[in-house]
Amino acid sequence: MSQLLTMQGRIDAYLAERRRLGFKGQARNATPTSWACRLEVLRPFVEHERRLDPRNKPCG
Numbered sequence: 001m002s003q004l005l006t007m008q009g010r011i012d013a014y015l016a017e018r019r020r021l022g023f024k025g026q027a028r029n030a031t032p033t034s035w036a037c038r039l040e041v042l043r044p045f046v047e048h049e050r051r052l053d054p055r056n057k058p059c060g
Helices: 007-020 030-054
Strands: none
Touching: 007 030
């Protein structure tokens, strides 16, 4: 991949790779605690991606 990907493109590629490895989609019975754990894992990834491409600005 020589071209720069948008944040959405990177997320799509990440999710496609997870699916390829056998991970399922979203949990239907996710609790607030499980979502908090997911976000705790996701935040460092987002910060890493933002530093790689400054066009990826934080939301909010």
